[in-house]
Amino acid sequence: MKIPRSVLAAVAALLVASASSAQQDPLEMADNNVTDEASVEPQIADSVGFINAGRGRLVSITGTEYEAIERGEWPDTMSMPSEQVDPEGVEATAVGTAVTLSQDEIKSILASHNTLRAMHGAPAVTWNADAAKFGDNWLQSCEFKHSGGKYGENLAAGHKDFPTAIKAWYDEVNKYKFSSPGFTGGTGHFTQVVWKSTKTIGCARRTCPKWTVYICEYDPPGNIVTSDNRYFKDNVLPKTP
Secondary structure, eight states: OOOOHHHHHHHHHHHHHHHHHHHSOHHHHHHTTOOSGGGTOSEEBOTTSEEEOSTTEEEEEETTEEEEEEGGGOOOOOSSOGGGSOHHHHTOSSOOEEOOOOHHHHHHHHHHHHHHHHTTTOOOOEEOHHHHHHHHHHGGGOOOSOOOOSSEEEEEESOSSHHHHHHHHHGGGGGOOTTSOOOOTTTHHHHHHTOTTOOEEEEEEEEOSSOEEEEEEEESOOOEEOTTOHHHHHHSOOOOO
């Protein structure tokens, strides 16, 4: 019996679709279900607009849409315009030189944060040695990217010292809309610096082949994203008179 070509084509298409479904990454299948805010909130957003959706993946926030992406595609962030930073210097493969922060430098980091936080009605933070060690360990490879760890995290490169880096993070305040609080990629460093419920910080720096890289870890972390932005309303306050 001769089978019509249309039937053969339909069967072939069905077999291809079945094979494709069987080979699909289970994580990709699971991430396809992460589409509504209720399924992922509240979550912790990093400074470039990503929240941890679990399963080793990240979810990108674009308005109210969520798009699953690979962790390896998580973009780098810095507290200066990207054109001012040589990517080869920041993402150097050579292990950088460890730097032990002096007590004076730690005091300077705390003072810089607390002066800025006080301007926004946020209490002073204290030093967290465990968070500092975590940040230092993360910088060992000189890769300029976020760790995805349990802390809130700010990164910077190319600055002369911590106060300068912290000021660059804070200067994003000029782009933050207090009348419409919430997370944006261009203000995430600022909102973490002044996040009211953050109590401790730990920072580290590492001398890499072309740049010094700075990192600060914040506990509890800020930039908690929800559909109603209630955490931003409570934790990112306008300057006090």
